[in-house]
Amino acid sequence: MSGSAPLMIPFGRPLLGSEEKTAVAAVLDSPQLVHGPKATEFESAFADFIGPGAHATSVSSCTAGLHLAYMHFGIGPGDEVIVPAVTHVATAHAVEITGARPVFIDADSSGNIDLDAIDSAMTPRTRAICVVHYPGLPVDMPRVIRIAAALGVAVVEDCALALGGYVDGVHCGLFGDVASFSFYPAKHMTTGEGGMVVSKDASTVSSIANVKAFGYDRSLAERSIPGVYDISQLGLNYRMGEMAAAIGVEQLKKVPGFLSARRANMSRLREALSEVEGISLLPDGDSRRVHANYCLVARLEGDYASRRNDVLMALKSRGVGASVYYPVPLPLSSYYRDRYGARPESFPVAMSIANESFALPVGPHLTVDDMDNIATAVADALKGG
Numbered sequence: 125m126s127g128s129a130p131l132m133i134p135f136g137r138p139l140l141g142s143e144e145k146t147a148v149a150a151v152l153d154s155p156q157l158v159h160g161p162k163a164t165e166f167e168s169a170f171a172d173f174i175g176p177g178a179h180a181t182s183v184s185s186c187t188a189g190l191h192l193a194y195m196h197f198g199i200g201p202g203d204e205v206i207v208p209a210v211t212h213v214a215t216a217h218a219v220e221i222t223g224a225r226p227v228f229i230d231a232d233s234s235g236n237i238d239l240d241a242i243d244s245a246m247t248p249r250t251r252a253i254c255v256v257h258y259p260g261l262p263v264d265m266p267r268v269i270r271i272a273a274a275l276g277v278a279v280v281e282d283c284a285l286a287l288g289g290y291v292d293g294v295h296c297g298l299f300g301d302v303a304s305f306s307f308y309p310a311k312h313m314t315t316g317e318g319g320m321v322v323s324k325d326a327s328t329v330s331s332i333a334n335v336k337a338f339g340y341d342r343s344l345a346e347r348s349i350p351g352v353y354d355i356s357q358l359g360l361n362y363r364m365g366e367m368a369a370a371i372g373v374e375q376l377k378k379v380p381g382f383l384s385a386r387r388a389n390m391s392r393l394r395e396a397l398s399e400v401e402g403i404s405l406l407p408d409g410d411s412r413r414v415h416a417n418y419c420l421v422a423r424l425e426g427d428y429a430s431r432r433n434d435v436l437m438a439l440k441s442r443g444v445g446a447s448v449y450y451p452v453p454l455p456l457s458s459y460y461r462d463r464y465g466a467r468p469e470s471f472p473v474a475m476s477i478a479n480e481s482f483a484l485p486v487g488p489h490l491t492v493d494d495m496d497n498i499a500t501a502v503a504d505a506l507k508g509g
């Protein structure tokens with residue numbers, strides 16, 4: 125490949141078209157920029173997409189949604205929440221910000237939280253288990269629900285990477301007590317910044333909807349006397365504005381197409397990489413679990429393991445936007461290590477993923493031909509060429 129022009133394969137790129145632009149322009153021409161009809165429309169369309177029984181309320185980010193979930197359960201100082209070590213820092217910060225302690229669990233070989241390790245991490249202070257469907261592979265939710273029920277704790281699903289992921293035909297987010305989705309630009313769909321809280325329990329969603337809006341006892345539309353309301357709960361301002369919601373309505377219509385492009389890209393990339401020596405791929409879905417295909421994580425094996433950063437730089441020089449999901453096991457990040465003093469030996473799989481893996485894009489901004497080019501670039505990078 126040396127000598128040929130570099131590829132132009134970014135890790136992620138939002139796909140926004142004239143539909144989103146028209147929808148945002150219509151909001152700008154309307155009298156309502158917040159708590160208007162677009163947020164409501166987006167919430168009900170999103171709940172329909174997730175499936176029967178889903179209720180949804182829009183929020184300013186997935187992180188905000190996770191924070192609201194813990195506030196909803198009254199989780200705070202003295203409490204503990206089980207979280208995976210392999211995840212975005214938001215998963216842990218949303219616990220930490222309440223004053224509770226995130227208790228980190230290493231991954232199993234799939235990259236997801238090791239369910240066998242949960243029992244021994246439980247203490248009388250444990251109030252919830254948070255799972256992340258990483259990097260789109262659904263966690264075995266029926267098993268999580270059995271574990272949580274036996275221990276009497278809540279289940280929070282961080283669904284930031286899980287749009288389009290199913291277990292036994294049920295969408296991720298409908299198993300636990302509360303789920304939070306992300307619409308950050310690199311995710312499956314975007315609203316700029318944004319998120320969605322989902323639950324099977326309508327009263328949970330309506331309570332969270334109040335807390336995301338200062339804890340008002342009634343929404344703008346519910347105020348029979350203009351300007352008159354009471355404050356029934358402690359709350360924040362974690363609302364999604366109308367411009368973001370208008371983008372979300374249009375993006376959601378495109379999600380089925382986005383997901384099938386991701387599926388086609390993922391299967392081509394898996395196949396093209398299957399011949400490449402020196403890597404192993406995190407697993408695909410199986411007969412029960414549909415993978416949400418956020419990205420493909422490859423682990424370097426044997427002598428290659430120590431060369432991860434060289435591989436990233438070689439891919440960069442070829443124009444392939446590889447990344448690392450995630451570059452530090454959270455308990456060993458400076459913040460959490462200083463606070464709770466974890467040791468690397470306690471998180472061998474998370475250490476290996478952080479230091480010996482790289483993530484490749486399969487988003488709908490790319491074609492199956494791009495996948496072949498990525499695979500060639502990976503093979504060349506491993507050869508050190």
Ligand SMILES: *Cc1c(COP(=O)(O)O)cnc(C)c1O
Pocket residue numbers: 185186187188211212214215256282284285305306307308318319
């Ligand atoms: C992106 C991400 C988040 C944060 O989402 P925001 O919408 O940016 O707050 C949380 N958890 C996981 C697993 C993520 O990948």
